[in-house]
Amino acid sequence: MALKTEPFVLNMGPVHPSTHGVFRMRATLDGEVVVDIEPVFGYLHRGVEKLAEQRTYTGIIPLTDRLDYISSMNNNHAYVLAVEKLAGIKVPERAEYLRVIMAELQRIAAFLIAVGSFLNDCGAFFTPFLYMFRERERIIDLFEMVSGQRLTYNYMRVGGVSQDIPREFLPALRKFLAQMPRFIDEYDRLLMQNEILLARAKGVGILTKEQAINCSASGPVLRASGVKWDIRQADPYSVYDRFDFDIPTGTVGDCYDRYRQRVEEMRQSLRIIKQAMEQLPQGPVKSDVSHLVRPPIGEAYARIEAPKGELGFYLVSDNSIAPYRCHIRPPSLINLTALRDMVRGWKVADVIIIFGSIDITVGEIDR
Amino acid sequence: MTVALSGKEIAGQIEEKLPESITESGQDYLVVKPDSLLAVATFLKDTPGLDFNYLNFVTAIDYYDHFEVVYQLTSLEHNHSLVVKTRCYDRENPALPSVVSLWQGADFQEREIYDLMGIRFEGHPNMKRIFLWEGFQGHPLRKDYW
Secondary structure, eight states: OOOOOOOEEEEEOSBOGGGSSBOEEEEEEETTEEEEEEEEOOTTOOOHHHHHTTSOTGGGHHHHHTSSTTOHHHHHHHHHHHHHHHHTOOOOHHHHHHHHHHHHHHHHHHHHHHHHHHHHHHTOOSHHHHHHHHHHHHHHHHHHHHHSOSSOOOOEETTEESSOOOTTHHHHHHHHHHHHHHHHHHHHHHHTTOHHHHHHHTTSSOOOHHHHHHTTOOTHHHHHTTOOOOHHHHSOOTTGGGOOOOOOOOSSOSHHHHHHHHHHHHHHHHHHHHHHHHHOOOSOSBOOOOSSOOOOSEEEEEEEEETTEEEEEEEEEOSSSSOSEEEEEOHHHHHGGGHHHHHTTSBHHHHHHHHHHHOOOHHHHHO | OOEEOOHHHHHHHHHHHSTTOEEEEOSSEEEEOGGGHHHHHHHHHHSTTTOOOEEEEEEEEEOSSOEEEEEEEEETTTTEEEEEEEEEOOSSSOEEEOOTTTOTTHHHHHHHHHHHHOOEEETOTTOSOSSSOTTOOSOTTSTTOO
């Protein structure tokens, strides 16, 4: 006699340690195998795009800090680039270099969290996570030196950055650059060939190249699937065209590739920071721009390679002091498009790590 | 460097195949009639040499008398981009064809536009609100919503 079974609906989140914020999934299960999932968003929806319409161009910068709040510098960067493109503002060279240094430091900090929490999801409970927080702390200290803040930096301005770096910044950065490669090697020694990690992550949650492109995936998720596409090289902004760095890519597009992708990109970021520090010119850090920027009528889209992927701002101006429309292209939300296809047929425990390997921040999804 | 293709040139190419589908074209964008949106999108995606296989984002803007929906397309192969716009003049019941069948990446973004701007995308596999709850009154990103 065939056993008659019925699909079972399991609700995960919104408050659950594996959801990295307030994200909810409704999973339909057949036994332990996932038949279908439905992501449910909106628990952190603050209406940032609507709020932006009531604020001046400069006043929006603090709002961007709170999108992907673990990479505030990158959010500032994408936004000010969009305003500068719209208003045709030139930025002093020193400011561009400082932006690149901050953006790459922030990328390392964000990847440390991404990798740490991914390993946490895999079952390496909090030990690697705290190792990585040890190094992230040094980056946060550097940011505190330049902006006085430890999470929402509000550092970049339209036309430059808010202030020059203090005297003790460069020696501290040099020390960090000297130490960090050793720490990355240490993570690798601890985990790269770990049998449990390999068993849990290799071949799990494969995202093919074609699917990644069709789902508009970006950032490490896209590159881990074997697509060599990095906006820093494909469409250089700031002064990224002056640095020599490689774009690592994955081969299979499984969870392990996405994990390796982020570790390799940390090494490349260190290379960029080193070059930027050597080339850092003297001079002003902010061009003479009024606090009330009034861009001409028109629209502009500027994008950067943020830690999560392509972060872009689409601004429409009606020549007033506030944008007529401010659309944010959220890489975290769009990278989740493929999640449903990636988890189907895997077990519940795999859903956690597939989801963790995509690396999202809910502040950016819900906005 | 990603090259922004000239909307005028592309419009000429499209008009040869699909006459009367373009209403306006400029330096880096073209405006498509809503009825021809799917045909033009298919043309842009499948024509060799254009190969717009990557949809960067979709968004909508409320201009009071009409909604403008903007599609930013990129070809990862040729590293060029194009902005396609379409306009929707119905305020009570605006609707446009969905492009999810071509670019799956539009899935959540079209739902977001429906949720916050109130434009329905026909042919979308799961057309419902994404951030706000079912039963929420109004669409907050519209200019007349307070």
